[in-house]
Amino acid sequence: MxxxxxxxxxxxxxxxxxxxxxxxxxxxxxxxxxxxxxxxxxxxxxxxxxxxxxxxxxxxxxxxxxxxxxxxxxxxxxxxxxxxxxxxxxxxxxxxxxxxxxxxxLGTPKKRRDLPGVLTQDDAARLLETLDAEGPMGLRDLAVLEVLYGTGVRVSELCGLDIDDLDTGRRTVRVLGKGNRERTVPIGEPAVRAVEDWLRAGRPAVATETSGPALFLGARGGRLHPTSARRIVHSRIADAGTMPNLSPHGLRHTAATHLLEGGADLRSVQEILGHASLQTTQLYTHVSAERLKQVHRQAHPRAARDD
Structure with a gap:
């Protein structure tokens, strides 16, 4: 009682x-x-x-x-x-x-999952093709953005990469994700080239005896911190102008959305992103559908009445 x-x-x-x-x-x-x-x-x-x-x-x-x-x-x-x-x-x-x-x-009120902001494919191309990659930090920043967009990895996963995690021959990168789950993610040729340029002409200029095997380094030679990676993304997107100010997670959203728009199946995208649940990956199908609706509204003469 x-x-x-x-x-x-x-x-x-x-x-x-x-x-x-x-x-x-x-x-x-x-x-x-x-x-x-x-x-x-x-x-x-x-x-x-x-x-x-x-x-x-x-x-x-x-x-x-x-x-x-x-x-x-x-x-x-x-x-x-x-x-x-x-x-x-x-x-x-x-x-x-x-x-x-x-x-x-008691029941649990469901949280509304807002659709994440993403870059268009044209914006992503413009961001990477116009980025000023002069000097060691410019080479690093380009490689960081290319890898984030090209693989869809989380910012913590990016900063945890070691040099040996990249297999340029197979064009894959070994990623240690949440729960210490390891996965192998394909990486495109532009990202491979950007990383190789950074390793050849950028990293040696900032590396110190304590840098260890870290793939990406900060200005003082230590492993790149996620806070610094976020700052890089925000700064470089701002420099590009007239596009959404995304975080590294926004580039991850962008990569997933563009994969689905290009015809990738949901299970493959789940494996690439390292999602434990397919339900999480399904969010991106809604992103793609919402963008299609936006294009329809802008382009079709009767879309405003029909919508």
């Missing part, structure tokens, strides 16, 4: 916060977010006369979340508040303050 009257709801939230900090080791950001969400729940509960943990039930939780929805909270906020309520009621149940766990009966 639940222990009634021992603590009120606000005290239970404070105790839950201490539990999250001391035993669960959650980040300060998550802790602040959860405690803010639960403070809002307590405020709502008090308006309907609920002051003790034992009085919390699924009707109260659903009514609170329905009010959040009515107030126009974002889907991501609703999903986080649902997660906070679930974690809280689970803790109350374990502590014996709730006979049953009402959080188990």
């Amino acid at each position: 639940p222990q009634r009257g021992l603590v009120d709801l606000n005290e239970a939230v404070d105790e839950f916060g201490r539990h999250l900090h001391a035993e669960r080791g959650v980040s300060p950001h998550t802790l602040r977010a959860y405690l803010g969400d639960l403070a809002d729940l307590c405020a709502y509960a008090s308006t309907v006369g609920v002051t003790e943990p034992a009085e919390v039930d699924v009707s109260l939780l659903r009514a609170w979340l329905a009010r959040q929805h009515a107030l126009g909270r974002a889907r991501a906020t609703l999903a986080r508040r649902t997660a906070a309520a679930r974690a809280f009621t689970h803790h109350l149940h374990r502590r014996g303050l709730l006979e049953n766990d009402p959080g188990l009966l």
